[in-house]
Amino acid sequence: MLNFDEARFIKIQSGAVAIAGEVQALMRKLLSEGVERLYFMGTGGVQLLTLPAIELAQRYSTFPVSGQYPAQVVIDPPAGLDRKALVVIPSLSGTTKESVQLLSFLKQRGVRTLSLTGHANTPLAQDADFTFINFAEDDTSSESFYLQTLLIVLALLAERGAFKNFDATVAELKRLPKLLVEAKAAFESGAAKLAAAIKDETYHIFTGAGSVWPEAHYYGMCILEEMQWIRTRPVHAADFFHGTLELVEPGVSIFLFKGEDASRPLADRVEKFAHRYTDRVRVLDAASVDLPGISPEVRKLISPILLATLLERLSAHLEVLRNHPLTTRRYYKRVEY
Numbered sequence: 001m002l003n004f005d006e007a008r009f010i011k012i013q014s015g016a017v018a019i020a021g022e023v024q025a026l027m028r029k030l031l032s033e034g035v036e037r038l039y040f041m042g043t044g045g046v047q048l049l050t051l052p053a054i055e056l057a058q059r060y061s062t063f064p065v066s067g068q069y070p071a072q073v074v075i076d077p078p079a080g081l082d083r084k085a086l087v088v089i090p091s092l093s094g095t096t097k098e099s100v101q102l103l104s105f106l107k108q109r110g111v112r113t114l115s116l117t118g119h120a121n122t123p124l125a126q127d128a129d130f131t132f133i134n135f136a137e138d139d140t141s142s143e144s145f146y147l148q149t150l151l152i153v154l155a156l157l158a159e160r161g162a163f164k165n166f167d168a169t170v171a172e173l174k175r176l177p178k179l180l181v182e183a184k185a186a187f188e189s190g191a192a193k194l195a196a197a198i199k200d201e202t203y204h205i206f207t208g209a210g211s212v213w214p215e216a217h218y219y220g221m222c223i224l225e226e227m228q229w230i231r232t233r234p235v236h237a238a239d240f241f242h243g244t245l246e247l248v249e250p251g252v253s254i255f256l257f258k259g260e261d262a263s264r265p266l267a268d269r270v271e272k273f274a275h276r277y278t279d280r281v282r283v284l285d286a287a288s289v290d291l292p293g294i295s296p297e298v299r300k301l302i303s304p305i306l307l308a309t310l311l312e313r314l315s316a317h318l319e320v321l322r323n324h325p326l327t328t329r330r331y332y333k334r335v336e337y
Contacts, residue, residue, distance in 0.1 A: 001188050002316045006181050008140070013177035015134040016147035020170040023148075024155040026114075026130060031159055035112065036084040037064045038156060041073060043098040045222035046090045046145055051214040052304050053149035061162040065153065070102035083110045088152060091115065092141045094122025103127055116148050138326065139315070142218070142308035143180065147173065150301060165297070172298045176291075180309045183289045187310045194282065195317035201280075202231060204253040205244060207270055209237035210263025212286065215304040216255065219311050227326040228318065237266040241273075248277045258285040259303030260296075284310060 038057070040050035050067055057065035068078060070089075081087075087106055091099045094117035103124060106113055115128035118136045125131045136144045151170070157163035198204070204224065208216035213236050220232035235244045237256075248254065254274045258267040274281045286303035289310070294302075319326045 001184060001313065002192075002320065004184065004313075004316065009181060010177045012134065012136045012140045013143050013147065013180060014174070016136075016144040017151070017170070017173045017176065019132045019134070019148060020151050020155070020166075020173070022132070023151050024158065024166065027152070027155040027159045030086055030112065031156075034084055035086050037080050037086070038066075038152075039078075039081075039085060039087045040065075040067045040090070040149065041070050041087050041099070041102055042067075042090040043070050043096045045218050045226075046092065046141075048214045048218040048222075049142060049145040049304075050088070050090060050149045052146065052211040053153040055211065056150070056301070057153045057157065060157050061160060063156065063160060063162075065156070070098040074098075074101055074105045077105075081106065081109055081111050083112070086112045086114060088114045088116065088149070089124060089128065090117075090145050090149065091124050092118045092136060092138070092145075094119045094124040096124070099124060114152075116145065118144075139312055142215075142312070143305050146302075146305045146308065147176075154301075169298055169301070172294055173302075175293055176302065176305070179291050179294065180305070183291070183306065183309055184313050186290065187313050191310070191313035192317045195314055195321050198253065198282075199318060199321040201253055204230065204232050204255055205247065206232055206234045206255045206257070207237045207240055207244075207267075208257030208259070209266035210259050210261040210303075211301075212257040212259035212267075212303050212307055213237065213263075215307045215311070216257045218308075220255075223311070223315055223326070226329070227315070228322065228324055229330070237263075237270050240270050245273065248274060250278055251280065252278045253280040253282065254278060255282045255284070257307055258283060258287065259300075259307075260287050261300045261303060 054065055054067050089099050100123045113128040115124040115131040117125045117133055120133050158166035206216040206220035217234040220234040224230040224232050284307055286306040289306045
């Protein structure tokens with residue numbers, strides 16, 4: 001596969017799953033100490049990667065789990081940021097400016113903090129109350145953060161009696177890293193063809209629902225916009241028929257992401273409509289990925305992980321065909337804010 005290190009990938013994703021036991025013990029401890037609220041607060045695209053876990057928690061339990069923007073929290077904090085709250089702060093670098101400021105703000109309030117980082121000797125790793133460090137880089141971080149945040153929420157639900165199959169689910173997730181490599185290999189030729197088809201296109205609508213909507217938003221904003229300077233319009237499939245449908249005409253590119261959860265019918269109706277009015281409908285379907293040994297119940301939890309791992313292959317080909325490395329930025333290192 002193009003620009004892909006299989007051993008590195010498996011090590012990183014296996015490291016993400018390996019936190020399961022420690023996470024469950026930590027959740028048991030924090031709940032016994034009176035934690036009553038859980039927040040996920042990531043900066044930029046990594047916050048999008050926490051949304052499937054947040055939505056899962058809201059489907060299974062009334063325990064308050066929500067997401068907030070760090071830059072907004074420090075100037076206009078929500079109610080409940082006190083000793084009874086746990087804030088999870090994901091940051092690949094461990095040095096993200098807004099997240100470091102957030103951590104200082106939370107510590108002043110006595111809020112308990114858990115950081116998820118890719119590097120140990122960083123402010124977020126060293127100064128949070130609890131931390132899980134799993135080395136990753138841009139091309140492997142999506143799956144890693146999806147897995148870690150999923151495990152945090154599943155552990156919370158399990159400790160509160162709202163999820164009965166934690167150990168069995170973790171056992172299946174341990175098989176996933178190698179299966180993701182096989183999924184990448186199976187998609188490689190399709191990724192190359194898709195990259196060749198879109199390399200000169202300058203605008204795409206991205207849509208999806210349920211657990212895969214955050215991946216649609218993430219790929220449009222953080223990969224095509226930030227890393228390829230291609231304009232995108234991410235829109236939730238539930239909102240597609242309340243505005244965005246009027247932009248659809250021949251030649252308009254639509255990327256439709258389909259998951260395996262209860263929201264799939266929302267994607268189906270977009271697909272039915274879009275094929276009538278444009279010849280450029282690109283469907284990525286988690287259900288198309290072969291995952292021997294993974295139960296239907298677990299598949300419903302990992303749709304965004306599957307799509308993220310396929311899309312990494314698209315990105316690998318796209319940066320080569322466009323002669324635009326994913327690391328190239330205009331402003332990222334120079335912007336003042």
